[in-house]
Amino acid sequence: MIERKSLRRASPLFLVLGLGFLFAAYNFFSVIGHNRASITMNGSDGDDPIIKNWESLRFHVAVTATDSPYSKWQCRIMYYWYKRVKDMPGSEMGKFTRILHSGSPDNLIEEIPTFVVDPLPEGLDRGYIVLNRPWAFVQWLESATIEEEYILMAEPDHIFVRPLPNLAHETRPAGYPFFYIKPAEHEKIIRKFFPKEKGPVTNIDPIGNSPVIINKSLLEEIAPTWMNVSLRMKDDPETDKAFGWVLEMYAYAIASALHGVQHTLRKDFMLQPPWDLEVGKNFIIHYTYGCDYNLKGELTYGKIGGWRFDKRSYLSGPPPKNLSLPPPGVPESVVRLVKMVNEATANIPDWDSTRNSG
Ligand SMILES: *[C@@H]1O[C@H](CO)[C@@H](O)[C@H](O)[C@H]1NC(C)=O
Numbered sequence: 001m002i003e004r005k006s007l008r009r010a011s012p013l014f015l016v017l018g019l020g021f022l023f024a025a026y027n028f029f030s031v032i033g034h035n036r037a038s039i040t041m042n043g044s045d046g047d048d049p050i051i052k053n054w055e056s057l058r059f060h061v062a063v064t065a066t067d068s069p070y071s072k073w074q075c076r077i078m079y080y081w082y083k084r085v086k087d088m089p090g091s092e093m094g095k096f097t098r099i100l101h102s103g104s105p106d107n108l109i110e111e112i113p114t115f116v117v118d119p120l121p122e123g124l125d126r127g128y129i130v131l132n133r134p135w136a137f138v139q140w141l142e143s144a145t146i147e148e149e150y151i152l153m154a155e156p157d158h159i160f161v162r163p164l165p166n167l168a169h170e171t172r173p174a175g176y177p178f179f180y181i182k183p184a185e186h187e188k189i190i191r192k193f194f195p196k197e198k199g200p201v202t203n204i205d206p207i208g209n210s211p212v213i214i215n216k217s218l219l220e221e222i223a224p225t226w227m228n229v230s231l232r233m234k235d236d237p238e239t240d241k242a243f244g245w246v247l248e249m250y251a252y253a254i255a256s257a258l259h260g261v262q263h264t265l266r267k268d269f270m271l272q273p274p275w276d277l278e279v280g281k282n283f284i285i286h287y288t289y290g291c292d293y294n295l296k297g298e299l300t301y302g303k304i305g306g307w308r309f310d311k312r313s314y315l316s317g318p319p320p321k322n323l324s325l326p327p328p329g330v331p332e333s334v335v336r337l338v339k340m341v342n343e344a345t346a347n348i349p350d351w352d353s354t355r356n357s358g
């Protein structure tokens with residue numbers, strides 16, 4: 001096992017002090033002070049100190065989450081499918097951690113390996129909660145004992161459809177190309193954060209931080225920069241307006257390019273119903289888009305049809321068990337998604353209990 005403490009370089013405190021243009025450092029000291037004592041839940045740490053059959057390609061699955069009901073039910077489904085596929089042939093999946101950035105443990109820590117970190121200081125996220133992600137990764141990488149040499153950054157609305165191999169190489173992480181991340185079309189804004197001497201903006205990959213599989217030591221370099229860049233972008237009205245809800249994805253893409261890191265773009269990393277019609281040989285279903293169909297099986301996107309599955313229908317509590325399957329004619333990817341949600345909710349103990357809310 002690699003004892004992280006001895007390898008530690010700068011503490012996040014130092015890195016974060018570089019962000020002083022945004023808030024009083026005083027604020028952060030108090031936050032970090034209380035954090036260190038209470039940070040470790042049982043979970044990724046400690047349960048298996050001696051590593052047998054070390055496989056150097058194993059990657060740790062890390063999902064950033066909050067304690068909201070909406071985040072909880074998605075994490076439970078995600079963890080269920082992680083356990084289902086983890087030991088199948090072809091998998092190089094290692095342990096799992098839910099990095100909970102709500103600052104205190106919740107009622108899922110017995111069910112899902114969890115590491116509690118602090119949210120950004122009050123007000124700093126300006127209502128854009130995903131700005132907490134880079135800060136969550138900075139804290140986790142600094143404080144947790146992570147056996148694997150690689151990390152998968154995942155999100156609660158990911159479902160593993162197949163055992164996932166390590167798609168990354170030592171110095172070349174793997175990411176998913178998002179069609180709407182287009183650095184070249186935003187050169188003027190990007191240059192505020194990616195100076196000319198760093199190279200052409202085409203060095204910036206069309207990705208976000210998730211899904212990405214990356215060498216842990218590279219992520220340790222990139223994460224503080226990612227946090228820095230995302231806060232500076234949020235602080236710049238022009239950038240905030242141009243990038244909106246994908247700001248934090250651009251921030252990761254820029255931060256990794258600032259470190260000279262480029263990603264192998266893997267279209268098969270993920271599929272996004274309803275736009276991708278078949279699961280095929282892809283690895284992860286990302287159910288971020290609503291799936292609305294009429295009873296003839298025709299997509300009615302943006303309009304509630306006769307049948308729908310949309311995670312946003314369940315903001316304050318979990319979907320019920322045994323959702324109705326879509327009408328005939330709906331793409332296989334959507335049918336598969338609903339079946340996988342149903343399998344998980346049928347098998348996760350106490351699905352209807354307060355675990356999903358409380
Ligand atoms: C964050 O950005 C500021 C302003 O560019 C810089 O001075 C500081 O060194 C950066 N810190 C890190 C950790 O990148």
Ligand SMILES: *[C@@H]1O[C@H](CO)[C@@H](O)[C@H](O)[C@H]1NC(C)=O
Binds near residue numbers: 042043109112
């Ligand atoms: C956490 O510890 C409790 C008590 O030791 C144990 O029952 C539970 O399974 C553990 N949870 C995880 C996720 O390891």
Ligand SMILES: *[C@@H]1O[C@H](CO)[C@@H](O)[C@H](O)[C@H]1NC(C)=O
Binds near residue numbers: 169
């Ligand atoms: C990760 O990258 C570092 C340098 O960037 C390299 O020294 C190390 O060997 C790599 N680790 C693995 C497991 O490939």
Ligand SMILES: *[C@@H]1O[C@H](CO)[C@@H](O)[C@H](O)[C@H]1NC(C)=O
Binds near residue numbers: 322323324325
């Ligand atoms: C699920 O719902 C269908 C109707 O949509 C019903 O026929 C089936 O029996 C239900 N299954 C379970 C396990 O409740």
